[in-house]
Amino acid sequence: MDTVSKQVVIAGAGHAAGQLVATLRQKKYTGNIVLIGEEPWLPYQRPPLSKKYLAGELEAERLYVKPASFYEDPAIDARLNVRVESIDRAARLVRTSDGNTIPYTDLVIATGSRVRRLTVPGSDLDGIHYLRDIEDVDAIRRGLATAKRLVIVGAGYIGLEVAAVAARLGHEVTVVEMADRVMSRVVSPELSAFYEALHRDEGVVLELDTGLEAFAGESGRVTGVTTTAGETIPADLVVVGVGILPNVELAADAGLPVDNGIVVDERCATEDPHVYAVGDCTAHLSRIYGGRLRLESVQNALEQAKVVATNLCGGELVYDQVPWFWSDQYDIKLQIVGLSQGYDQTVQRGNPADRSFSCVYLREGRMIAIDAVNAPRDFMQAKALIAAGARPDPERLADPDTPLKTLAS
Numbered sequence: 352m353d354t355v356s357k358q359v360v361i362a363g364a365g366h367a368a369g370q371l372v373a374t375l376r377q378k379k380y381t382g383n384i385v386l387i388g389e390e391p392w393l394p395y396q397r398p399p400l401s402k403k404y405l406a407g408e409l410e411a412e413r414l415y416v417k418p419a420s421f422y423e424d425p426a427i428d429a430r431l432n433v434r435v436e437s438i439d440r441a442a443r444l445v446r447t448s449d450g451n452t453i454p455y456t457d458l459v460i461a462t463g464s465r466v467r468r469l470t471v472p473g474s475d476l477d478g479i480h481y482l483r484d485i486e487d488v489d490a491i492r493r494g495l496a497t498a499k500r501l502v503i504v505g506a507g508y509i510g511l512e513v514a515a516v517a518a519r520l521g522h523e524v525t526v527v528e529m530a531d532r533v534m535s536r537v538v539s540p541e542l543s544a545f546y547e548a549l550h551r552d553e554g555v556v557l558e559l560d561t562g563l564e565a566f567a568g569e570s571g572r573v574t575g576v577t578t579t580a581g582e583t584i585p586a587d588l589v590v591v592g593v594g595i596l597p598n599v600e601l602a603a604d605a606g607l608p609v610d611n612g613i614v615v616d617e618r619c620a621t622e623d624p625h626v627y628a629v630g631d632c633t634a635h636l637s638r639i640y641g642g643r644l645r646l647e648s649v650q651n652a653l654e655q656a657k658v659v660a661t662n663l664c665g666g667e668l669v670y671d672q673v674p675w676f677w678s679d680q681y682d683i684k685l686q687i688v689g690l691s692q693g694y695d696q697t698v699q700r701g702n703p704a705d706r707s708f709s710c711v712y713l714r715e716g717r718m719i720a721i722d723a724v725n726a727p728r729d730f731m732q733a734k735a736l737i738a739a740g741a742r743p744d745p746e747r748l749a750d751p752d753t754p755l756k757t758l759a760s
């Protein structure tokens with residue numbers, strides 16, 4: 352076992368970890384940085400996976416958070432294809448799948464999340480894909496090279512982004528969704544209706560209110576998707592996008608509190624002052640929304656990483672931001688600020704027919720979220736209003752020519 356005076360170990364080498372290393376170097380962290388990732392890749396960005404990378408418009412190297420040369424820095428020890436198996440908090444070390452024991456002065460858990468897998472009959476047939484990493488997309492792309500009929504299970508962001516890419520590539524696409532509208536977990540019925548029309552116009556078949564009974568197959572390969580309506584939709588390829596589960600086991604096994612995510616304070620520290628957690632695997636306290644949040648977004652991963660890196664370099668940053676997110680489908684960019692759950696009023700700005708409009712969500716008069724569709728100005732200006740708990744006049748809010756920033760009362 353090596354002995355070191357100061358060493359941060361990062362468990363997981365995804366988007367948050369990549370930002371963490373970058374900020375640690377930028378802030379001149381004086382110790383060693385050991386980055387341990389089970390994937391064969393240096394930290395990379397996942398959003399393009401279901402967008403430009405799936406469409407074949409981006410090389411894998413372009414996904415990297417930092418170019419490979421960045422990791423040649425002698426202060427950085429990047430160990431790929433290696434899994435952190437356990438944490439010994441008393442001894443301040445981690446054990447890895449290649450049989451090593453690595454000491455830390457501080458540990459950052461950045462293990463992200465994994466896809467939720469289906470267990471209905473036929474789930475292990477070939478030709479059924481999930482989408483989380485580069486290999487997943489490479490396999491889908493190989494499948495699409497010969498497949499004509501694609502069935503997507505789940506009409507969330509990922510399912511719909513895949514539908515958009517595949518439809519534009521000329522595939523016959525059907526999306527099967529249990530809820531009665533698309534993206535029902537995150538957007539208003541009006542927004543769902545807009546996206547349903549958009550996809551149908553592009554030739555995508557949406558089977559809403561439809562559960563999944565089983566996958567049909569022949570010779571070990573999927574041939575269809577059997578729905579709760581008793582219908583079997585023929586499929587040459589299936590992509591499942593039904594949500595994720597945070598990778599909390601490493602923390603839980605080390606006795607750290609987990610509550611739908613690794614519990615962290617406003618400095619992204621766990622209950623152990625030498626163990627931090629960042630990104631998809633965390634549940635943090637939100638002053639703005641008054642509860643514990645587990646977010647699945649790049650912004651959350653990047654900002655939490657910056658907070659931890661800054662604090663490890665002697666700073667005093669706290670994390671409490673208005674969340675934001677985006678989704679690209681066809682030529683439509685959806686940008687979401689805030690969390691709309693619990694809204695009691697929506698106000699539409701602009702006309703969906705123009706393919707540029709926003710939907711503002713209010714709770715007891717307070718602005719809590721906005722969905723901006725090809726409306727970047729509303730997206731930019733909404734953040735400050737939501738953070739300030741603004742109570743805009745609904746009538747003026749409904750006028751798309753009134754800039755949001757003028758409604759900050």
Ligand code: FAD
Pocket residue numbers: 362363364365366367368387388389390396397398399400401433434435436461462463464482483484509598601629630631632646647648649650652675676677678679
């Ligand atoms: P990850 O990037 O998942 O990285 C975690 C890494 O840790 C993984 O490589 C994992 O293999 C590794 N790991 C796990 N356990 C261990 C272990 N024990 N030892 C070693 N390594 C381990 N967000 C947006 O904001 N906008 C978007 O448009 C968007 N689109 C997306 C599209 C797709 C297809 C996907 C999959 C995600 C998308 N997201 C989007 C979400 C965003 O990518 C995630 O929120 C972000 O990647 C979280 O970063 P992270 O570092 O916490 O986790």
